[in-house]
Amino acid sequence: MSTLPACPQCTLENTYPDGDNFVCADCGFEWPAVAAASDEEADAVVRDANGNILNDGDAVVLIKDLKVKGSSITLKQGSKVKSIRLVSGGDHEVDCKLDAGQFMLKACFLKKV
Numbered sequence: 001m002s003t004l005p006a007c008p009q010c011t012l013e014n015t016y017p018d019g020d021n022f023v024c025a026d027c028g029f030e031w032p033a034v035a036a037a038s039d040e041e042a043d044a045v046v047r048d049a050n051g052n053i054l055n056d057g058d059a060v061v062l063i064k065d066l067k068v069k070g071s072s073i074t075l076k077q078g079s080k081v082k083s084i085r086l087v088s089g090g091d092h093e094v095d096c097k098l099d100a101g102q103f104m105l106k107a108c109f110l111k112k113v
């Protein structure tokens with residue numbers, strides 16, 4: 001059972017889903033079930049393993065051991081990164097400076113501290 005939202009125009013709750021939209025049976029108002037803007041935001045926002053939004057300069061820790069491709073280096077779980085830099089594009093969103101060097105990591109392996 002999902003709760004349908006009340007109509008944003010007339011505030012009555014006689015609404016129903018119609019494809020990607022909700023429709024109000026009383027006043028005929030239609031509005032998107034998923035706001036178009038949220039898609040754009042989801043692309044721009046980088047979230048850590050817990051779903052917290054990461055920003056440039058945030059401190060994070062690794063939540064698992066990460067083997068660095070093409071090297072014998074393993075970044076240890078619990079390693080701290082004092083200040084991250086977010087990079088847009090590509091599947092590795094976070095530029096991290098660690099004792100072992102500078103690496104591009106996936107945000108899903110990081111946790112904000």
Ligand SMILES: [Zn+2]
Pocket residue numbers: 007008009010011012024025026027028029
């Ligand atoms: Zn309405």
